[in-house]
Amino acid sequence: xxxxxxxxxxxxxxxxxxxxxxxxxxxxxxxxxxxxxxxxxxxxxxxxxxxxxxxxxxxxxxxxxxxxxxxxxxxxxxxxxxxxxxxxxxxxxxxxxxxxxxxxxxxxxxxxxxxxxxxxxxxxxxxxxxxxxxxxxxxxxxxxxxxxxxxxxxxxxxxxxxxxxxxxxxxxxxxxxxxxxxxxxxxxxxxxxxxxxxxxxxxxxxxxxxxxxxxxxxxxxxxxxxxxxxxxxxxxxxxxxxxxxxxxxxxxxxxxxxxxxxxxxxxxxxxxxxxxxxxxxxxxxxxxxxxxxxxxxxxxxxxxxxxxxxxxxxxxxxxxxx
Amino acid sequence: xxxxxxxxxxxxxxxxxxxxxxxxxxxxxxxxxxxxxxxxxxxxxxxxxxxxxxxxxxxxxxxxxxxxxxxxxxxxxxxxxxxxxxxxxxxxxxxxxxxxxxxxxxxxxxxxxxxxxxxxxxxxxxxxxxxxxxxxxxxxxxxxxxxxxxxxxxxxxxxxxxxxxxxxxxxxxxxxxxxxxxxxxxxxxxxxxxxxxxxxxxxxxxxxxxxxxxxxxxxxxxxxxxxxxxxxxxxxxxxxxxxxxxxxxxxxxxxxxxxxxxxxxxxxxxxxxxxxxxxxxxxxxxxxxxxxxxxxxxxxxxxxxxxxxxxxxxxxxxxxxxxxxxxxxxxxxxxxxxxxxxxxxxxxxxxxxxxxxxxxxxxxxxxxxxxxxxxxxxxxxxxxxxxxxxxxxxxxxxxxxxxxxxxxxxxxxxxxxxxxxxxxxxxxxxxxxxxxxxxxxxxxxxxxxxxxxxxxxxxxxxxxxxxxxxxxxxxxxxxxxxxxxxxxxxxxxxxxxxxxxxxxxxxxxxxxxxxxxxxxxxxxxxxxxxxxxxxxxxxxxxxxxxxxxxxxxxxxxxxxxxxxxxxxxxxxxxxxxxxxxxxxxxxxxxxxxxxxxxxxxxxxxxxxxxxxxxxxxxxxxxxxxxxxxxxxxxxxxxxxxxxxxx
Numbered sequence: 001x002x003x004x005x006x007x008x009x010x011x012x013x014x015x016x017x018x019x020x021x022x023x024x025x026x027x028x029x030x031x032x033x034x035x036x037x038x039x040x041x042x043x044x045x046x047x048x049x050x051x052x053x054x055x056x057x058x059x060x061x062x063x064x065x066x067x068x069x070x071x072x073x074x075x076x077x078x079x080x081x082x083x084x085x086x087x088x089x090x091x092x093x094x095x096x097x098x099x100x101x102x103x104x105x106x107x108x109x110x111x112x113x114x115x116x117x118x119x120x121x122x123x124x125x126x127x128x129x130x131x132x133x134x135x136x137x138x139x140x141x142x143x144x145x146x147x148x149x150x151x152x153x154x155x156x157x158x159x160x161x162x163x164x165x166x167x168x169x170x171x172x173x174x175x176x177x178x179x180x181x182x183x184x185x186x187x188x189x190x191x192x193x194x195x196x197x198x199x200x201x202x203x204x205x206x207x208x209x210x211x212x213x214x215x216x217x218x219x220x221x222x223x224x225x226x227x228x229x230x231x232x233x234x235x236x237x238x239x240x241x242x243x244x245x246x247x248x249x250x251x252x253x254x255x256x257x258x259x260x261x262x263x264x265x266x267x268x269x270x271x272x273x274x275x276x277x278x279x280x281x282x283x284x285x286x287x288x289x290x291x292x293x294x295x296x297x298x299x300x301x302x303x304x305x306x307x308x309x310x311x312x313x314x315x316x317x318x319x320x321x322x
Numbered sequence: 323x324x325x326x327x328x329x330x331x332x333x334x335x336x337x338x339x340x341x342x343x344x345x346x347x348x349x350x351x352x353x354x355x356x357x358x359x360x361x362x363x364x365x366x367x368x369x370x371x372x373x374x375x376x377x378x379x380x381x382x383x384x385x386x387x388x389x390x391x392x393x394x395x396x397x398x399x400x401x402x403x404x405x406x407x408x409x410x411x412x413x414x415x416x417x418x419x420x421x422x423x424x425x426x427x428x429x430x431x432x433x434x435x436x437x438x439x440x441x442x443x444x445x446x447x448x449x450x451x452x453x454x455x456x457x458x459x460x461x462x463x464x465x466x467x468x469x470x471x472x473x474x475x476x477x478x479x480x481x482x483x484x485x486x487x488x489x490x491x492x493x494x495x496x497x498x499x500x501x502x503x504x505x506x507x508x509x510x511x512x513x514x515x516x517x518x519x520x521x522x523x524x525x526x527x528x529x530x531x532x533x534x535x536x537x538x539x540x541x542x543x544x545x546x547x548x549x550x551x552x553x554x555x556x557x558x559x560x561x562x563x564x565x566x567x568x569x570x571x572x573x574x575x576x577x578x579x580x581x582x583x584x585x586x587x588x589x590x591x592x593x594x595x596x597x598x599x600x601x602x603x604x605x606x607x608x609x610x611x612x613x614x615x616x617x618x619x620x621x622x623x624x625x626x627x628x629x630x631x632x633x634x635x636x637x638x639x640x641x642x643x644x645x646x647x648x649x650x651x652x653x654x655x656x657x658x659x660x661x662x663x664x665x666x667x668x669x670x671x672x673x674x675x676x677x678x679x680x681x682x683x684x685x686x687x688x689x690x691x692x693x694x695x696x697x698x699x700x701x702x703x704x705x706x707x708x709x710x711x712x713x714x715x716x717x718x719x720x721x722x723x724x725x726x727x728x729x730x731x732x733x734x735x736x737x738x739x740x741x742x743x744x745x746x747x748x749x750x751x752x753x754x755x756x757x758x759x760x761x762x763x764x765x766x767x768x769x770x771x772x773x774x775x776x777x778x779x780x781x782x783x784x785x786x787x788x789x790x791x792x793x794x795x796x797x798x799x800x801x802x803x804x805x806x807x808x809x810x811x812x813x814x815x816x817x818x819x820x821x822x823x824x825x826x827x828x829x830x831x832x833x834x835x836x837x838x839x840x841x842x843x844x845x846x847x848x849x850x851x852x853x854x855x856x857x858x859x860x861x862x863x864x865x866x867x868x869x870x871x872x873x874x875x876x877x878x879x880x881x882x883x884x885x886x887x888x889x890x891x892x893x894x895x896x897x898x899x900x901x902x903x904x905x906x907x908x909x910x911x912x913x914x915x916x917x918x919x920x921x922x923x924x925x926x927x928x929x930x931x932x933x934x935x936x937x938x939x940x941x942x943x944x945x946x947x948x949x950x951x952x953x954x955x956x957x958x959x960x961x962x963x964x965x966x967x968x
Contacts, residue, residue: 061404063404063407064407100407100408104405104406104407104408104409105354105408105409105411106408106409106411285407288404288406288407289407289408290396291396291397291403291406291407292387292392292393292396292406292408292409292410293392293393293395293396295387295388295389295392295395296386296388300392305406305408305410306408309408309411312386312411
């Protein structure tokens with residue numbers, strides 16, 4: 001039987017082997033479950049700034065522009081009852097735009113929210129449908145699984161909830177842009193969801209997850225081995241999202257001793273010459289957003305504090321949501 | 323600073339399972355930049371017409387920083403690094419203690435509602451001042467201004483609870499020089515004199531000046547700043563000095579120079595000498611004779627003297643008749659008795675042993691030496707006008723220059739006389755405030771059980787029924803007898819010492835309140851009063867009278883002068899047209915004690931013709947006749963034959 005001491009020794013032996021091989025030791029989370037397979041592991045992209053992709057050192061971070069806003073959204077849902085085998089899912093989505101005001105404190109500039117019911121309407125008996133329609137909540141139809149399935153039906157309803165979140169996010173963006181048309185808007189995630197606003201020149205998407213890889217080969221190596229305070233060359237993603245965008249990787253924190261994706265984010269902007277020209281400048285002020293640290297969130301290495309605050313704001317508003 | 327207009331909430335009550343809102347205490351948050359502070363009064367109202375008034379006890383601020391290390395990481399270890407573009411979310415979380423619920427019943431947890439700064443009207447309701455101010459028979463006595471969160475409101479105490487009969491007494495603590503204790507009492511007395519309600523009767527005060535010139539210039543106006551005048555205006559008090567101040571001070575050992583720092587020629591005429599004779603002292607012998615001196619036998623002999631000898635005609639066994647009225651008479655009495663005993667070879671006289679008598683004789687006769695200036699050998703008495711106290715008059719007894727024993731005697735006798743007269747309702751006023759500084763000296767928490775301390779305990783426990791009210795002050799409350807300060811219904815704290823605040827008596831105060839007390843600026847006090855369920859901070863203007871140091875600067879004390887010059891000075895103070903040479907001519911060759919007696923009578927009478935009165939009182943043949951008491955049954959005293967005898 002392998003003792004704990006022997007396990008520790010194995011750990012050290014492995015680390016030594018990695019170092020001797022020219023690698024970098026890391027300390028990722030210990031997993032106990034096999035995750036769901038990535039839906040779109042690869043997508044295509046083309047180089048627009050340099051080919052091959054380079055690592056560009058950014059130098060000192062700079063103060064962000066005066067007018068910067070931050071967008072994020074949340075969603076809550078749960079089955080509140082069953083009519084036969086049909087789940088009645090209640091959903092809530094909200095999105096907010098927070099801006100920095102005097103004294104650098106964040107305050108809400110735009111807010112959109114919605115509470116609703118999601119249910120496969122076709123499957124409902126007339127009486128139940130009438131009862132739900134009599135409520136003041138909007139009733140959304142969820143895709144009907146061919147055979148009732150308690151887990152699948154809720155998952156299908158969740159997709160509707162997610163779409164509603166994207167809608168309220170889009171609504172919040174519209175609200176904000178109506179108030180401050182020239183300012184920067186940093187959104188949590190890809191800008192692809194904001195179809196109608198992607199023309200907004202100062203839209204900046206901040207992507208924390210890297211399930212989809214746009215680069216391959218040495219380009220991918222360059223991107224994932226980025227030193228802290230560096231960005232990659234700008235490239236354009238051409239597939240995998242509904243609209244194309246120019247994008248680049250940015251390393252916020254050193255990854256050594258952690259995980260290769262530690263501190264790595266990807267920034268997106270609507271395609272334009274300015275977007276490429278401003279990549280370094282934008283990266284520098286995003287680097288300055290490392291402080292304050294969103295330390296309470298497990299994703300603090302990739303989550304900038306203002307986005308974290310938008311989430312906190314929305315969570316505080318919704319509370320326990322019962 | 324966030325601008326708050328009237329009616330806008332400044333915060334919201336928050337309650338969690340770990341930090342719930344109760345009926346007596348709750349928590350609320352405000353904007354980071356708020357005008358709120360420790361001691362501010364707030365109001366919480368809900369939609370069910372329930373209103374809670376509370377005072378802020380404590381405040382905390384924190385951000386969403388999970389660990390200080392995160393700040394280090396974000397700043398990359400450089401404290402001087404560039405500031406973060408976004409300020410962390412912060413909270414100002416306040417703890418407030420409930421002052422009042424409206425309606426009073428049922429007592430419920432504070433509603434989780436909006437918090438407002440108290441308005442002037444709110445402050446009155448919160449502190450229950452509305453129960454005794456603005457009513458048919460008001461009993462409010464202004465004591466200072468509540469100034470917090472942009473609200474200024476006069477704070478009044480209830481006369482029924484400050485001056486009796488419901489409760490009484492005031493005690494003030496704080497560091498000397500910073501707590502402004504004396505100034506506060508001067509200001510309070512000024513307020514009381516101007517606002518004491520007519521239906522409560524008349525009032526006077528006796529202040530014992532126990533150190534320096536503190537209370538020597540209460541009739542002299544101070545120069546006040548505009549801010550002070552504005553405070554007076556808001557309190558409805560006129561900033562004027564006391565107009566009926568009567569000063570009393572003993573003489574120095576020489577018997578003619580007054581033992582006071584109020585001896586400037588322009589002021590000395592207003593100081594009455596304080597002189598007591600044998601009877602005045604004998605009644606309070608317990609003060610002067612400590613426990614080691616007095617046993618049951620001595621006590622019995624002193625009682626015998628007081629009951630049978632002093633101020634009575636007493637015939638001894640050797641045929642002498644004594645009428646003991648002065649210490650000199652007492653000395654002659656003792657000499658006669660002891661000589662008689664020596665002749666008779668006996669040890670006992672009327673059940674008293676000769677050793678006891680010698681001991682009592684030594685102790686009693688020594689008093690006139692130890693308290694010289696206050697106690698006279700010749701029986702001359704100049705005392706406070708017991709029975710003729712005037713309404714709103716302030717009697718200042720300057721005992722600062724006397725030794726501790728004489729101070730104890732002065733204090734005990736005056737207070738005892740006040741009590742006697744108040745019991746008989748013939749003092750002249752219905753209420754008397756007695757102000758004593760350095761209470762820890764007179765009623766210490768530990769140490770021997772003295773007569774003075776017992777008397778202070780008695781006043782503090784029973785004085786309110788008589789109208790005898792104790793205003794006392796000391797640096798350290800913990801060093802004063804617990805029952806004396808505990809019976810003070812109104813307790814005031816100025817700037818406090820941190821060590822003192824760490825003593826058990828201050829456990830009820832929140833840490834923030836203690837910090838505030840330890841850093842209180844001059845002119846700000848914390849008050850506890852029976853109607854206030856929590857301590858309240860108030861500001862008060864500087865008193866309308868000169869402080870001791872200012873007074874000494876403006877009226878420098880006169881230097882002591884020889885006997886003749888002192889008599890001239892005192893008479894010319896009564897009549898500035900008097901020629902010094904004429905006075906000296908009149909007193910030339912006269913016995914000093916005769917001159918003193920005439921001088922005292924003249925000062926007391928304040929006649930129009932000062933010199934004529936003085937001369938008439940002195941008499942034309944005031945040469946003292948020396949009469950030897952010769953006992954027919956005893957031989958002349960040996961000492962008389964001794965040419966070196968004193």
